[in-house]
Amino acid sequence: MTRGSAPNPLIGKWRIIEADLWDKEYLDILSPAFIEFKSNGRGEVRFACVVAGLDCSYSPAAVDFTWQGHDEMDEASGAGIALLEDDGSLTIEFSFDNGDDATLKAKK
DSSP states (O other), X not given: OBTTOSOOTTOEXXXXXXXXXXXXXXHTSSSOOEEEEOTTSEEEEEETTEEEEEEEXXXXXXXXXXXXXXXXXXXXXXXXXXXXXXXXXXXEEEEETTSOEEEEEEEO
């Protein structure tokens, strides 16, 4: 995978619409939940009480990322992968260091 490579269908802002650990109301508690991948290898995620920056590596149908930010005002970090599905949606495996692993679904 190359960092900040040529345009990729995953680049852009995606609306997080569901999660296996939390309901929709909690996902949107601070603002509408989203994940954004930028062409420069950076990104951002906001859902529930998580606000974080991303460091991304791209392949044609996936983004591997590490993240660092806050969860309920506490410093938090982790890693994840976003996979482009056949229907154009994203499945995101989002892991907290020393904590939970969640599966999120997002649409462009």
